[in-house]
Amino acid sequence: MPEHGDPILLPSSGLSDATRRAEALIPTPYGEFQMIAYAGEAEDYTPHLALVHPEMDPASDVVVRLHSECITGDLFGSKRCDCGEQLDRALRMTAAAKGVVVYLRQEGRGIGIINKLKAYQLQDQGMDTIQANLHLGLDIDARHYGVAQGILTDLGISRIQLLTNNPEKVDSFGDGPIRVVRRLPIIVSPGKENRNYLRTKQLDMGHWLK
């Protein structure tokens, strides 16, 4: 296991030299979390963040949420997606279960906020979330989860209960050092603005949604 401050070597992360760069206790409406920022030496503005409950027991089956950045939903409460509500629920659940939220800076499934806004324009013209990415010449989902595994390993965690509806997130752990012992659903009720988006996630992206 890496010592704190050692580089986290992750071939598939896209952030191969991420280290624990800084940390502090953050009092939130959900309770206190130790926020730990992980980034490479040259990356000061978009570190991945771990929000760790102060009493998290790394030897337990830790409740973990891997949440990809969604500025529109997480910060501004956009109803086009389920992200903001999922983050709210994840913080509530991890606060109660003494768990961890890993906030991954993979905005727009890894295409970035500029491309995501372009994709939204295309969706307003009738495309779905998959067609829009493809129309822009981009991957449907460009995310990698290697850095998240490195962060969990840095926290001393080896067994997790993963909060997700996304089979790719579960599969990403493969035969690696972290074992997903349980998947916990995190389902948001559809509204009129995100109904089509959630339908595409369920039918075309294989998410476990009712």
Ligand SMILES: Nc1nc2c(ncn2[C@@H]2O[C@H](COP(=O)(O)OP(=O)(O)OP(=O)(O)O)[C@@H](O)[C@H]2O)c(=O)[nH]1
């Ligand atoms: N390209 C693109 N990205 C989107 C769109 N709507 C939401 N997103 C992004 O999708 C990602 C969703 O991340 P998560 O909630 O962690 O993951 P998930 O794949 O929905 O899986 P869950 O763990 O079940 O929530 C975020 O990066 C959002 O910015 C969209 O229409 N187009």
